[in-house]
Amino acid sequence: MALLEVRNLRTYFHTRDGVVKAVDDVSFDVEAGQTVGIVGESGSGKSVTCYSLLNLIPQPPGCIESGTAKFGDTDLLSLSEAGMRKVRGSRIGLIFQDPMTSLNPYLKISTQLIEPLQIHQGASKSEALERAVAELDAVGIPDPHKRIHNYPHEFSGGMRQRVMIAMALITRPEILIADEPTTALDVTIQRQVLDLIKERQEDLGTAVIFITHDLAVVSEVCDYVNVMYAGRFVERADVKTIFNSPKHAYTRALQKSIPAMQLKGERLYTIPGLPPNLAEDIAGCAFAPRCEVKKGDPRCIDARPELVELEREHWVQNCPGCLSARI
Amino acid sequence: MSYLELQNLTKHFTKREGLLGMNFTEVKAVDGVSLNLERGEILGLVGESGCGKSTLSRLIMQLLEPTAGSVVIEGERLAGLPHCEIRKRRRDFQMIFQDPYASLNPRMTVFSTLAEAILTRHLGLASDRHGLRKAVSDLMERVGLDSRFVRKYPHEFSGGQRQRIAIARALATEPKLVLADEPVSALDVSIQSQILNLLKDLRDELDLTMIFISHDLSVVRYIADRIAVMESGKIVEVQEAEDLFTDPQSQITKTLLGAIPRIR
Numbered sequence: 001m002a003l004l005e006v007r008n009l010r011t012y013f014h015t016r017d018g019v020v021k022a023v024d025d026v027s028f029d030v031e032a033g034q035t036v037g038i039v040g041e042s043g044s045g046k047s048v049t050c051y052s053l054l055n056l057i058p059q060p061p062g063c064i065e066s067g068t069a070k071f072g073d074t075d076l077l078s079l080s081e082a083g084m085r086k087v088r089g090s091r092i093g094l095i096f097q098d099p100m101t102s103l104n105p106y107l108k109i110s111t112q113l114i115e116p117l118q119i120h121q122g123a124s125k126s127e128a129l130e131r132a133v134a135e136l137d138a139v140g141i142p143d144p145h146k147r148i149h150n151y152p153h154e155f156s157g158g159m160r161q162r163v164m165i166a167m168a169l170i171t172r173p174e175i176l177i178a179d180e181p182t183t184a185l186d187v188t189i190q191r192q193v194l195d196l197i198k199e200r201q202e203d204l205g206t207a208v209i210f211i212t213h214d215l216a217v218v219s220e221v222c223d224y225v226n227v228m229y230a231g232r233f234v235e236r237a238d239v240k241t242i243f244n245s246p247k248h249a250y251t252r253a254l255q256k257s258i259p260a261m262q263l264k265g266e267r268l269y270t271i272p273g274l275p276p277n278l279a280e281d282i283a284g285c286a287f288a289p290r291c292e293v294k295k296g297d298p299r300c301i302d303a304r305p306e307l308v309e310l311e312r313e314h315w316v317q318n319c320p321g322c323l324s325a326r327i
Numbered sequence: 328m329s330y331l332e333l334q335n336l337t338k339h340f341t342k343r344e345g346l347l348g349m350n351f352t353e354v355k356a357v358d359g360v361s362l363n364l365e366r367g368e369i370l371g372l373v374g375e376s377g378c379g380k381s382t383l384s385r386l387i388m389q390l391l392e393p394t395a396g397s398v399v400i401e402g403e404r405l406a407g408l409p410h411c412e413i414r415k416r417r418r419d420f421q422m423i424f425q426d427p428y429a430s431l432n433p434r435m436t437v438f439s440t441l442a443e444a445i446l447t448r449h450l451g452l453a454s455d456r457h458g459l460r461k462a463v464s465d466l467m468e469r470v471g472l473d474s475r476f477v478r479k480y481p482h483e484f485s486g487g488q489r490q491r492i493a494i495a496r497a498l499a500t501e502p503k504l505v506l507a508d509e510p511v512s513a514l515d516v517s518i519q520s521q522i523l524n525l526l527k528d529l530r531d532e533l534d535l536t537m538i539f540i541s542h543d544l545s546v547v548r549y550i551a552d553r554i555a556v557m558e559s560g561k562i563v564e565v566q567e568a569e570d571l572f573t574d575p576q577s578q579i580t581k582t583l584l585g586a587i588p589r590i591r
Contacts, residue, residue, distance in 0.1 A: 270520045
């Protein structure tokens with residue numbers, strides 16, 4: 001049995017402009033020690049998917065309409081707030097995109113690092129401090145004995161992200177959710193942070209859910225990839241299959257639009273149009289307006305496509321238009 | 328004659344340190360940078376954060392005064408010119424910023440944002456409402472925006488469209504030099520390529536000289552003719568774009584190239 005089994009998750013936002021179906025029937029598994037990627041453009045529902053699991057969606061306007069998330073013998077989606085508090089930050093850790101806004105600027109790193117240990121594991125202050133120093137050392141912060149007494153602003157961006165990783169992993173969670181952890185960093189620092197996440201994952205055996213819009217990052221860190229579009233998964237496979245034999249038009253189009261994949265001098269491939277407005281009802285395939293196979297083509301179906309296992313362990317939305325589009 | 332010449336451009340900042348701020352240390356943000364750019368060339372500028380890329384771009388844009396050296400545009404030294412003279416020349420060099428959310432005035436419609444800039448070049452249009460409206464819609468179409476949206480505010484547009492408005496705003500003064508500071512890093516992959524294509528087309532159509540700053544080497548490789556690599560305030564390597572990738576000379580270039588996540 002998988003470590004985490006998410007089934008039919010639907011998270012809607014009830015706004016003045018209508019019901020925004022941010023996450024619409026999403027299911028996936030996370031195995032122990034595995035890195036699962038969720039890729040998609042902004043607004044595709046990547047973050048909402050993960051925040052729903054941890055009850056971090058503001059309700060209202062948000063509402064988890066349906067679904068289960070089996071984590072061991074608990075269902076994360078039906079936990080009470082008190083029950084969730086025992087899981088969040090203890091058995092599931094989180095790293096956000098911007099380490100400056102997710103650290104409290106008024107508190108020393110030490111206070112913030114030992115808090116989860118004191119709360120979740122009842123550690124004494126001196127014991128917790130000792131472990132916090134060891135954790136800072138493990139994420140590669142030089143001189144951790146002194147640095148632990150610094151404030152967040154005294155660290156550089158990359159170092160802050162290291163502190164965040166130390167904080168998320170200090171309770172030895174079974175799952176780490178990393179929401180665009182390197183987007184705000186430049187290439188060399190990004191490389192260090194990615195390596196660090198991989199290294200700590202190997203040391204501790206943590207499973208990682210990696211949210212990003214950068215396909216290159218996905219290909220480096222993930223074992224398994226979910227491609228998300230308009231609140232749904234359009235394709236899922238192991239990382240090799242996604243990059244070597246993508247089936248869905250959107251996955252192929254995304255890969256094709258990466259500048260590094262194209263020859264200099266040629267025009268860059270672009271996906272025409274914009275992602276759909278999720279507040280409107282989408283009839284049929286959500287990618288149709290941007291797809292080469294347009295509405296009216298016999299291959300473009302009216303029914304909403306379903307995610308089916310086309311080949312072993314390779315799940316694709318069964319829209320005939322998207323599968324046959326030549327991109 | 329090259330269009331833009333940087334002659335030993337230097338900017339040092341003094342920093343106070345110690346208990347009473349009595350110790351002064353110098354930070355050499357930009358340290359003797361010399362560079363030539365031909366008309367119509369796109370130069371990529373790369374380096375790690377804190378290497379001085381932004382200070383260099385502020386110096387070129389005349390937003391900071393150099394400690395030593397000068398920016399020379401079409402043979403004219405800008406250092407030492409009085410402010411009013413630099414102001415007159417400012418419309419020739421424009422900047423595109425990273426974050427189109429922050430760089431557009433949220434209280435101005437697309438029309439007023441663009442019209443204000445157009446008037447710096449064509450003051451005569453101030454009394455010619457028709458002509459001004461036409462100039463604005465021409466400009467919007469040039470960057471691929473529907474001119475029906477002329478009365479809309481920045482928040483009504485998506486990120487990619489907003490970056491197009493920012494580009495239109497930069498082009499409104501009919502500049503010869505455009506400095507783009509990480510213009511696509513805040514955008515999604517699929518939108519990135521649209522903006523890159525647009526910038527390249529504009530260079531070809533308008534014969535713009537462009538400096539393209541980015542930390543994403545694969546983007547720079549695609550768009551730039553030559554690439555300059557910066558490290559601690561100095562330019563350590565300038566090469567033709569392809570040569571930089573196949574035959575990097577300096578250690579920092581190798582580090583930067585090694586850090587690019589690759590699709591395997």
